[in-house]
Amino acid sequence: MRKALITGITGQDGSYLAEHLLGLGYEVHGLVRRVALEQPDQRLGRLTHLGERVVLHAGSLESYPSLFQVLSRCQIDECYHLAAQSFVAESFADGFSTMNTNSNGTHYLLAALRELQPGCRFYFAGSSEMFGKVRETPQVETTPFHPRSPYGISKVAGYYLTLNYREAYQMFCVNGMLFNHESPRRGFEFVTRKITHNVARIKFGLASELRLGNLEARRDWGHAADYVRAMHLMLQHSEPDDFVIASGETHSVREFCELAFAEAGLDYLDFVKEDPTFYRPAEVDLLVGNAAKAKRVLGWQPAYSFRELVSQMVAHDLELAQRGAMAEMFL
Numbered sequence: 001m002r003k004a005l006i007t008g009i010t011g012q013d014g015s016y017l018a019e020h021l022l023g024l025g026y027e028v029h030g031l032v033r034r035v036a037l038e039q040p041d042q043r044l045g046r047l048t049h050l051g052e053r054v055v056l057h058a059g060s061l062e063s064y065p066s067l068f069q070v071l072s073r074c075q076i077d078e079c080y081h082l083a084a085q086s087f088v089a090e091s092f093a094d095g096f097s098t099m100n101t102n103s104n105g106t107h108y109l110l111a112a113l114r115e116l117q118p119g120c121r122f123y124f125a126g127s128s129e130m131f132g133k134v135r136e137t138p139q140v141e142t143t144p145f146h147p148r149s150p151y152g153i154s155k156v157a158g159y160y161l162t163l164n165y166r167e168a169y170q171m172f173c174v175n176g177m178l179f180n181h182e183s184p185r186r187g188f189e190f191v192t193r194k195i196t197h198n199v200a201r202i203k204f205g206l207a208s209e210l211r212l213g214n215l216e217a218r219r220d221w222g223h224a225a226d227y228v229r230a231m232h233l234m235l236q237h238s239e240p241d242d243f244v245i246a247s248g249e250t251h252s253v254r255e256f257c258e259l260a261f262a263e264a265g266l267d268y269l270d271f272v273k274e275d276p277t278f279y280r281p282a283e284v285d286l287l288v289g290n291a292a293k294a295k296r297v298l299g300w301q302p303a304y305s306f307r308e309l310v311s312q313m314v315a316h317d318l319e320l321a322q323r324g325a326m327a328e329m330f331l
């Protein structure tokens, strides 16, 4: 039985990836912060349905010895490094801890793997935020980087660390260059979920408006369940390589609002207010990726369309609101 370790297993992608790997017959291990084990109700919600099927290890990306200890305890074939401070806006508020967790954390993990399990295949969760102020459209694997936030910079550092461990130590290290991917499990701070859960709150009379930042920013949004399949495929390839994963479509935040409110029979113009409080000091205006290489080399294909994604997220949040779950969580 193949064994995989997922860092960031409690997040959106981690939970979908754990499900996917369990379905393929893997033994799945996860690295979590100790506080998550102490507060399972608040922090392990996305894994509840998997019960005892995943083995969780307490450890911290900020501590090389703790990663060393975890890797000493479990011999793994594949390591999916998804854990990060992943909210771009927060990286402007505290760039130092974002850089520390995302860049040094990746370096500690690679160094510990090199020491203990150099044959383990390693996946790094790179990001389309690395392209930032884009130099060409659509973005592909060879598009030059121009990150626009401490988060983007930390991911560029992680990308090059991953590449360097591949080249310097012949380790099987790959970079996934994933564009935005969403789902009903998305965190509430990200714009798609902020929109869909407020659509539901407005529909059920729990809120009367939605304040957003830049409505004209354009993103390439796919479904997280599709994107975790690509992560797995990258580690099954014969050679370590880097791959863009994207839908190939770009939509503005405004378009997302229009569609999401319409799903609930509402007009977004009646509720959405643009609020400069949510503007970023430097914005990424346009992202759209071309995943032709992943489709050709890995045989990856997404199953969800943009419309299906929006529709599923709104339906999920309407259902939560109907059950009263949203009122408890977000009032």
Ligand code: GDD
Residues within 6 Å of the ligand: 086, 087, 088, 089, 126, 127, 128, 129, 178, 179, 180, 181, 189, 190, 191, 192, 194, 211, 212, 213, 214, 215, 217, 218, 219, 253, 278, 279, 280, 283, 284
């Ligand atoms: N979060 C948020 N909140 N974003 C807003 C808002 C708001 O109220 N109003 C407008 N936006 C705009 C942001 O300025 C940005 O241009 C866009 O909506 C998307 O923001 P997020 O959903 O926060 O995602 P992101 O694109 O910054 O980053 C996400 O995708 C990356 C992949 O490209 C994150 O998941 C990153 O971790 C990931 O790497």
